[in-house]
Amino acid sequence: MNEIPLIYFLMVSALLFSVGLAIMLLKRNMIFVLMGIELMLNAANLNLIAFSRHDDRIQGLAFSVFVLVVGVCEMTIALAIILQVYRQFKHIDLGSEKSRF
């Protein structure tokens, strides 16, 4: 039986989530922050799929399809907003308009 334990998937997912959180907190560019959010979404998706492996009714797999669609919609809307922000301010750096801490 060559079965991968569930805890391996959960650990990879935890690593991806925390790296996405680090990217989101560390970077100033808006596109970079969006990439971090996508990484966190995919970590949650990996969790759903790994738990759905032991399910007869594949509820996690069906839910991950909807998570994928919502992530893509969020990406398109956010890139359109970023484009408008670039037209308004001529840069897309977060937190550079007001005073930094």
Added chain:
Amino acid sequence: MSPMIASFLVLTMLTSASALAMAWTKNLLHAALSMFLCMLGLAGLYVMAYADVMAVSHLLIYVGGVLILILFGIMLTQQPGKVRAEMQNDLETKQSGRFWAMSISISTFLGIIWILTRSSITWAMYSDEAQKSSKLTYLGLTLLTEYSFAFELVGVFLLVALVGSTYIAKHHE
């Protein structure tokens, strides 16, 4: 070590190394390339979890769609005529910002790992036989019978997002 575990470790190394490279680099295009590698590794991990249909759709959507969208976003939001050193991304250079980001993310990671190692005993009831067959037929039937309302709602949601993003992105003069 069984070949399944070995290939899982290789895919894990690819995914986590490219994610860490994404966090490390300051260049936005390098980050897009790292995100491509990360998505490839994630699709391999989905195959390892017997979700082949999800792996294929993930490859189609992320590598084919979202990454192209990100590259277009990068190209449309760069100032023309800048020198190469200024085209790189502005990383958080203040020490406090990097400190808080690193400490929050590392403590999140350690907290999740702590919770996982503490609660792994209670998952013994889930660890029966895994479904090893392809789930394409069953997923299609489930989406069109049990989740049909959510499926239609997602279609309407995609249409709303498409029209809304084109409306937001146009010139408002």
